[in-house]
Amino acid sequence: MTKPRIGVTISADETRDRTKELRLKEAYFSSIEKAGGEPVVFPMDTPVEKLAEVVSGFRGILLTGGADINPELFHGEPHPKVYGVDPTRDSIEIALANYCADNKIPLLGICRGLQVINVALGGTLYTDISDQLPGALKHPCYPDYARDYLAHNVMIKVNTHLTAITGQNQMKVNSLHHQGIKDLAPDLTMSAMSPDGLIEGVEFMFHPFFLGVQWHPECLPDSAPNQAIFSAFIRAATLEE
Ligand code: MN
16 A cells, blocks of 8 residues: 655745745645655745645645734734734635535644644634733743653543544643734634633644644654644545545
């Protein structure tokens, strides 16, 4: 059986010599490989009218972490900590989330990826959790902590794909984000929540695999429930073939 090809989104950051450089944390690739998939960089310059054709070359899509989504896309409150807005990445990832939702293509969203899913389907974000969510825990645990630092707990909701996949009803997770879901998109179900009431997991129930998590399972290679998320994703992508 051939390994399912997974399109992995990537950011193009401007370097000091003013050239753009494609950057991705290696852990996204290794997590997919370990789960039995073939990770491939998704062509981020794909025009929207070519999206269906390009996506047909993949069995699943991974929306990775990264900088902030343009707050104008969800009528978000302007905030000085909003950084790294990239309109090209926003538009291709939002189009991907909608296309995969409509066409039942397996999609996993991590951190920014969960936020993209929510915005694509009509939800909104806090543009800075510490300033906008009263009683918020410390969610932006960077750069002072390691990426695998277990910052807070999440409660996992019963009768969701996430609880079936992880076998857990709560777990400790890492936390590398300063934004988060404010209003949940109408078609999404909350699957995980931190003790301060922030939504940290979402899914589209009537879909083989369409799931987002606010934490970074790829940075927790020794955590069986976290690696089970990648295994379930690759399994869904394999079945779609
Ligand atoms: Mn968090």
